[in-house]
Amino acid sequence: MQHPVIERSSRMPAPARRRRAPRVALMGAVAALAFGAAFGAPVGQAFAEASSVTTAPATGPASFADVVDRVKGAVVAIKVKGYEEQHGNPFEGQEMSPDDPMYRFFKRFGGETPQKHMTQSQGSGFIISADGYVVTNNHVVEHANEVEVTLEDGRTLPAKVIGTDKRTDLALVKVNDGKLPFVEWSSAQPRVGDWVIAVGNPFGLGGSVTAGIVSARGRDIGAGPYDDFLQIDAPVNRGNSGGPAFDAHGNVVGVNTAIYSPSGGSVGIGFAIPSEVAKDVIASLKDKGVVARGWIGVKIQPVTPEIAESLGLKANKGALIAQPQKGAPAESAGLKAGDVITAVNGEKIDTPRDLARRIAAMGPNKTVDLTYVRNGSEKNAKLTLGKLPEEKEARVDDEETGGGVGGGAQVAGLGIEVAPASEVRGAGGQGLYVTDIDPDGAAAQKGLRRGDVIVEAGGQTVTSRADLASAIDGARKEGRRSVLLRVKSADGSKFVAVPVKQSAG
Numbered sequence: 001m002q003h004p005v006i007e008r009s010s011r012m013p014a015p016a017r018r019r020r021a022p023r024v025a026l027m028g029a030v031a032a033l034a035f036g037a038a039f040g041a042p043v044g045q046a047f048a049e050a051s052s053v054t055t056a057p058a059t060g061p062a063s064f065a066d067v068v069d070r071v072k073g074a075v076v077a078i079k080v081k082g083y084e085e086q087h088g089n090p091f092e093g094q095e096m097s098p099d100d101p102m103y104r105f106f107k108r109f110g111g112e113t114p115q116k117h118m119t120q121s122q123g124s125g126f127i128i129s130a131d132g133y134v135v136t137n138n139h140v141v142e143h144a145n146e147v148e149v150t151l152e153d154g155r156t157l158p159a160k161v162i163g164t165d166k167r168t169d170l171a172l173v174k175v176n177d178g179k180l181p182f183v184e185w186s187s188a189q190p191r192v193g194d195w196v197i198a199v200g201n202p203f204g205l206g207g208s209v210t211a212g213i214v215s216a217r218g219r220d221i222g223a224g225p226y227d228d229f230l231q232i233d234a235p236v237n238r239g240n241s242g243g244p245a246f247d248a249h250g251n252v253v254g255v256n257t258a259i260y261s262p263s264g265g266s267v268g269i270g271f272a273i274p275s276e277v278a279k280d281v282i283a284s285l286k287d288k289g290v291v292a293r294g295w296i297g298v299k300i301q302p303v304t305p306e307i308a309e310s311l312g313l314k315a316n317k318g319a320l321i322a323q324p325q326k327g328a329p330a331e332s333a334g335l336k337a338g339d340v341i342t343a344v345n346g347e348k349i350d351t352p353r354d355l356a357r358r359i360a361a362m363g364p365n366k367t368v369d370l371t372y373v374r375n376g377s378e379k380n381a382k383l384t385l386g387k388l389p390e391e392k393e394a395r396v397d398d399e400e401t402g403g404g405v406g407g408g409a410q411v412a413g414l415g416i417e418v419a420p421a422s423e424v425r426g427a428g429g430q431g432l433y434v435t436d437i438d439p440d441g442a443a444a445q446k447g448l449r450r451g452d453v454i455v456e457a458g459g460q461t462v463t464s465r466a467d468l469a470s471a472i473d474g475a476r477k478e479g480r481r482s483v484l485l486r487v488k489s490a491d492g493s494k495f496v497a498v499p500v501k502q503s504a505g
Contacts, residue, residue: 124200124243136242163285186251200243236270297328306497310484415441
């Protein structure tokens, strides 16, 4: 998966920029001065302490050699060959007159012709059983026609892809070569500040070792709904994808999968799939070749402070249902847009990502109890989980909006003009179509765009400008700072809390 700053490629990057050591040293001195001042030490004493710290010998593990000796035999390099289709005109750039004898030939055969070309990539992996099961990333092997695994002793073996999981970027491959060295998953979650050791195949070198610390847990890097990455501050480079991150005891705490890379090379920040996620996914791939996840069929969004205030919630926690999917378990259980799911089987839900991971991990056909809030009252629903579809759920509706749009009536305070959706071809017939918007207005600042359809305001359906104005007035009278709109856009339905001006007086 590509991302503006998150890299998951095994291609050779541009050289990394040199770090500015003098600047780092200066920041260290300033930090020492601030520390001394914060605890009431004299300035002179603070400088003295800073000086003593910088000249003292560094502390930390004496060596990682014993750990590396135990685990390096289980870390492998993975080479992949595949074929991809490129659609393009092979005669692009050819200029000729219609009178040219070859003109008809190029016109007939120079269209969008699929061209197959061979691709080669490489990554890392690690053996988790003596009979040759190897863990790596999905993006390392997803286009593979041939996979080869190179062992630490230099031998190269053919490998078979057992299963892949795109949503967590994990894959399992298998080699056959008798009894092989292997490593085990860690049974304990690493803490922020714990040492980690990354062993892998950066730049095709093989067997490279770097070390750093876990600097954060639960990182969301925009890779998918199940993001729960360890952030590892260590020099993890391209080609380390799929390789292991070990704790100081030689157990696998994560699978390296991405780096933060504005320049293409390592800047010392990497992301790993934590072992508690990876080992369950890999076990499922080993048993079934696929991962079956639970599914309730709702589009959800975070509860922002503005939305919480608009709904009268005490805290901005939970998962707000923007739209239940027709015929899905959630709709069958009576859940509606505007409900806020706060717990699953009695365990609190803080964010939409929390809900997605919890439901997915349970698997299909499980019965669960959901706690949710509707109109300020807590309710419960029991439902049976479905199976998460292979592809992303369809959007609420795929009709294109636009065409035949006239001028709309302006809504004071929001910076938008609206017209009944029934008067706009393709707008769905319900709600208010946003015909124009002030880019500096309150609605635009909260993400509304021309072509969006406002379906509800303040919990009530709206079909006219008067309905919307009434909802805004109601929010003012109740002392709310925002009016909650349910909006249908090209991306589906969502809730938007738009600030409203309070009446003077």
